[in-house]
Amino acid sequence: MRISVMLGGVAVLALSGLVYYKGTAHPAPPRPRPKNVILLIGDGMGLTQVSAGLYSNHDRLNVERFPVTAMMKTHAANALITDSAAGATAFSCGCKTRNGYIGVSANKKPCFTLLEEAEQRGLATGLAASCSITHATPASFIAHVPDRADMEQIAADFLKTSVDLLIGGGQKYFEARKSDARDLRREMEEKGYAVSSFKDKPLQELNFDPAQPNVWFSAWEEPASVLKGRDYLPVAARKAPAFLARRSDKGFFLMLEGSQIDWACHGNKAPEAIAEMLDFDKAIGEILDFAKQDGQTLVIVTADHETGGMSIQEGSAMDSLEIAFVTGYHTAAMVPVFAYGPGSEQFHGVMDNTEIYTRIRLALDWH
DSSP: OOEEEEETTEEEETTOEEETTTTTEOOOOOOOOOOOEEEEEEEBBHHHHHHHHHHHHTTTTTGGGSEEEEEEEEEOOOOOSHHHHHHHHHHHHSSOTTTBBBBBTTTOOOOOHHHHHHHHHTTEEEEEEEETTTHHHHHHHTTBBSTTTOOOHHHHHHSSOOOOOEEEOOOOHHHHHHSSSHHHHHHHHHHHHEEEEETTTOOOOOOOOOOOOOOEESSSSOOGGGGGGGOOHHHHHHHHHHHHHOTTTEEEEEEEETTTHHHHHHHTTTTHHHHHHHHHHHHHHHHHHHHHHHSSSEEEESSEETTTEEOOOOOOOOTOOOOSSSOSEEEEEEEEEEEETTTTOOOOOOEEHHHHHHHHHHHHHHO
C-alpha cells in the first residue's frame, strides 16, 4: 500500500522513497568524478603503525584529514597471510593471486593493471617508492612475472610501457645487468626519457621537464632508511602530482609507496618503524595539499598488509611508547583505508583488497 501526504504543494510518497515537486521527480545530483587518482600504500602499515606514529607526533597525523575511512581484508589466493606482491597485484589488477606473483593471476596469466589502463586511456602515470622501483609493490603496477625476485625481468618490463615518471631505487637492475647485456638506461633515453640519479643531484634540486618523461633513481640498490638520511619521499609527493598534471590534460594516475615501514617492522625496530610512518605521513600531507587545491583528485591511502603484529604496551605515554611485536613477518590483521576527494564515497565499510581496484574504476566511471 502506498501512502501519499501533501505538504504545501509537495507530494511525498512515503513508501516509495521518492520526492515529487509539482509532479516532477528530482533525482539526486550526479556525484563529481575525479580527474586524477593518487594511491598511497604504506607497506606493512596496520592500525598500530598509524597509532604509534600519531602518539609519537604530539597526537597529530595528516591521516586525520581524511573524511572517509574503511577497513580492508588482505589475504592472498593461496594464503591467509599475504605478501606485498600478491597484495599489490590485488590493488593493481583487482584479482587474487599467489604470494610472490607480480601482475599475474593465480594461474600466471598477465593481468591488465590500473596503471596500464590509465596509460591506454591517455592519462599520465607515475610510480614513486622509498624502495627499489623494481620491488614488489611498484612492480605490480607495471610488470608481469611469477617471481618477485626476478628484478632484472621486472626492470625490462618497464620498457614495455610509457610510464611518465619513476622515482625509486634499483638503478643497478637497469644499468649493470647479469642476465643480459642490455643497458636499460640507454634504452630509456632513446625512448625520450630524461634519466638522472642521486649521483647527479638530489631530488630537491631536480626540476622535471614536462616535455618529456622522467626517471630519477634514488639508490644503486635499496635506499637507506629515513633514520640514515633518506629524505626524498615527501619531496616526490610534492613534485610528482604537479609534473603529471602537466603531462596530460586528461588527468593522471600516481602510486606512491612508503616502503620501509614494512622493513622496520620485519626487524622489530620500533623507532625506525615510527620514523618511517612519520615520513610516509609527510608525503600524505603533500598529496592532500595538492588535492585540496586541485579539487579534482581522489586520494586513497592504505596498506598491503600489517607487519610484525605491532602493539602499544602498558606503560606507554604520549610521545613515549612501549612497543612490542609478536612476529618478524606479516600478519592477517585488517588494515585501514583512508579516502579524500571526488569518488571518496566509494571507500567505506569492510572491503576486500581487490576492491581498491574496482572502486577506483567505479569512481572514474571506467567501463
